[in-house]
Amino acid sequence: MMIENIQPLHHSSKHTTQWHHHPGGQLYWITRGMVMVETEQGQWALTPGSVGWIPPSLPHCAWMPVSAYGASLHFSAEFCGVFPSSPCVRAASPFLLLLLEKICGEGTIGESSERLAHLLQVMVDEIRCADALSSQLILPDDRRVRQIAQKILADRAYTRSQAELAKQAGLSVRTLSRLFIQQTGLTFGQWKQKAKVILSLEYLLRGEPVSLVAQLAGYENVSAFIAVFRRFMGMTPGQFYLRFGHGTNVV
16 A cells, blocks of 8 residues: 545645654645645745655644645555655655646555556655755744744735834734744744745746746845845746746746
8 A cells, every 4th residue: 555545735825734753655746835844844835836755654734824725645655665755745746746646546555566666666756856946934923923934924915014014913023033033043034035035936836937936035136136145046037937947938
């Protein structure tokens, strides 16, 4: 038995799953929206065009900064040795996306048919060869600061100032700044920039023009967006699309 079950994923914004673990491994496939998955090693943003892997028995939780759609595939522990040994997010090629669509559409789950077993093996090969995505985004632990982070993640063009957000949370700007640095390793401004970059990945992976993606991220200046994107991702949005994208064209 390779695959134990396939669960449709359809959660509204702010839905949360508490810390838990599975005897087997779990593969996240997101078709729309975004899922934040957290382990003791950190947090990862899953967007369309990527897949996320959680090894067997690894404690994790998840929450949705925006509504999310996709599927969660659960694999028996004895089959998981063929997957990566640590949690990761990988870029999904167009071929892998089609494979996942086909696998999730297969009717027989449990005692895998020969056809399904073959599809699963090809899927594993694709995942193992796929490039890792730099989509880790550390979330603050403090409840008040995390609520601010959630507001930013829920609206990619969020424009309220740090002072306004601190006041809403009952914090001074200095305290908010200190907590962000202590708990995420980034200043408030850096964290907000990285969050916007990660939120933009869905649109870049779909092939939307960089000019539009920058606008959706709240940037009036495309060059400024490109510079911030390069700082966090190590490449320009156009280079990111050429490496990972599945859309039509980017300008």
